Structures are given as structure tokens and as C-alpha cells.
Amino acid sequence: MKVFVISLLRSEARRTHVDRQLSAQSVDYRFFDALDGKAGYKISFDSFDSTQFILRTGRLATPGEIGCFASHRQLWRHCMDLDEPVLIMEDDFDLTAGFSSAVTEARALIGRYGYLRLQTESRGKRVKHSQAGDFGVHFYTKVPHGAAAYCISPNVARALHLSSAILNAPVDVFIKSVWEHRQPLFGLLPYTVQPNWMARHSTIGARDKLRKDLPLRSARVVEKARDLTRRALFNRGAFLRL
Numbered sequence: 519m520k521v522f523v524i525s526l527l528r529s530e531a532r533r534t535h536v537d538r539q540l541s542a543q544s545v546d547y548r549f550f551d552a553l554d555g556k557a558g559y560k561i562s563f564d565s566f567d568s569t570q571f572i573l574r575t576g577r578l579a580t581p582g583e584i585g586c587f588a589s590h591r592q593l594w595r596h597c598m599d600l601d602e603p604v605l606i607m608e609d610d611f612d613l614t615a616g617f618s619s620a621v622t623e624a625r626a627l628i629g630r631y632g633y634l635r636l637q638t639e640s641r642g643k644r645v646k647h648s649q650a651g652d653f654g655v656h657f658y659t660k661v662p663h664g665a666a667a668y669c670i671s672p673n674v675a676r677a678l679h680l681s682s683a684i685l686n687a688p689v690d691v692f693i694k695s696v697w698e699h700r701q702p703l704f705g706l707l708p709y710t711v712q713p714n715w716m717a718r719h720s721t722i723g724a725r726d727k728l729r730k731d732l733p734l735r736s737a738r739v740v741e742k743a744r745d746l747t748r749r750a751l752f753n754r755g756a757f758l759r760l
């Protein structure tokens with residue numbers, strides 16, 4: 519299973535840290551030069567739904583977010599072309615001692631589960647599905663934020679790629695929206711990838727919220743309620759298939 523680390527070509531300090539971390543655990547990898555979102559959504563997407571982006575985030579998209587999503591999307595395409603699973607990482611991580619073991623386990627499991635998150639979670643909900651050696655596979659009933667480390671199969675990569683032709687959210691918000699791409703998502707616990715201090719100094723750029731006037735607040739409340747309903751319906755169907 520090939521390992522790709524998304525990183526800006528100019529981010530020398532981040533790349534040095536990545537190399538030190540992965541080399542210490544004898545994990546082969548290659549950098550993927552992050553795409554530049556300053557060129558706009560056309561670097562990867564068919565169109566941009568700015569209204570939906572604002573409803574889902576409360577703000578405008580930054581060039582860094584566009585480039586980040588486009589980079590993940592291009593690696594999904596590459597996974598499809600390779601016709602084999604890949605591990606996709608961003609360049610602001612620290613690894614626990616068990617990372618290489620998690621990669622080995624994920625390699626054996628990814629054909630069955632399609633998507634395995636290795637990154638620590640924030641605001642997620644999950645239930646345990648199975649045990650695999652020292653690791654547990656958990657089904658997400660609410661997918662956590664973040665897309666810093668996950669394994670993905672060609673079939674799931676295809677589903678995510680096809681469902682993301684219109685840019686309407688950051689990449690992790692899109693991945694969380696399981697009712698859009700229709701793929702159940704799983705985590706491999708204990709997690710072996712955690713954000714480091716560089717994650718607090720993101721290359722995404724400033725993500726300033728818009729002024730929340732009454733129409734925007736009301737529209738976002740409605741959108742969140744719809745998401746809760748759609749997630750619940752998806753989870754009910756996914757449980758029946760697991």
C-alpha cells in the first residue's frame with residue numbers, strides 16, 4: 519500500500535519533520551506536491567457552489583482550502599488509476615510508536631472496509647465493529663473532523679471523487695457527509711496519528727466567519743437539521759449492511 523503525504527513544495531520544515539517521523543518507523547512514502555488553490559476551483563472541480571459552502575461552514579472558501587481539497591481529490595483519482603489502496607496523509611502530524619503496525623493492519627483490512635481513519639478524532643461518534651489483532655475497527659455514526667491520515671480503497675476513492683465534482687465544502691466536511699457519497703467510514707483504534715504544533719499554524723489560510731445575520735443563522739439551522747436527518751437515515755441503512 520503506497521503512502522502519499524500532501525505537502526506544499528515550499529514547506530521545507532514540514533517535509534523534514536515528515537521524513538524524520540516516517541523514516542524512524544521504516545515506512546516508505548512519497549510526497550504529493552499540494553495543488554495551488556489560488557488558481558480557483560477549476561484546478562479540480564467542475565463548479566463551485568459558494569452559497570452551499572457558506573451554509574455548511576459560515577464562511578467563504580480560502581485558496582488554501584480549495585488547494586487542499588483538490589490535492590485529496592487528485593490522490594483519489596490516482597488511487598483509482600493504480601487500482602490499489604493508498605494511505606493519504608497531510609504533513610502536520612506526529613506518529614505514535616504503533617503507526618507502522620497500524621499500517622500493516624490497515625493493509626490487510628482495507629479491502630473489506632474501504633476507508634480506515636488513523637488520525638485522532640474531534641467531535642466524532644463511533645461504535646466498535648470488530649477486533650483485528652491489537653486494533654479495533656470502529657464504524658462512525660458521526661464522522662470526525664479532519665483528513666490528515668486515512669487509508670482508502672479504489673472503490674471508495676471512486677465514490678468520493680464522483681461525488682465531489684462540485685466544490686461546496688472543505689474536504690473533511692465533504693468526507694463527513696456520508697449521505698452524499700454513500701460510503702460507510704471506519705476508524706482503526708487506537709489511533710496512531712495525531713496533529714503536531716504545525717497543525718496550529720495551518721497553510722490553509724485565515725478562515726474568518728461571516729457576520730451571522732438572521733437570514734444566515736436561520737438557513738444554517740435548517741441545513742444542520744437536514745444533515746442530522748440524512749446522517750441518521752444513512753446510518754440506519756449502513757447498520758443493516760454491515
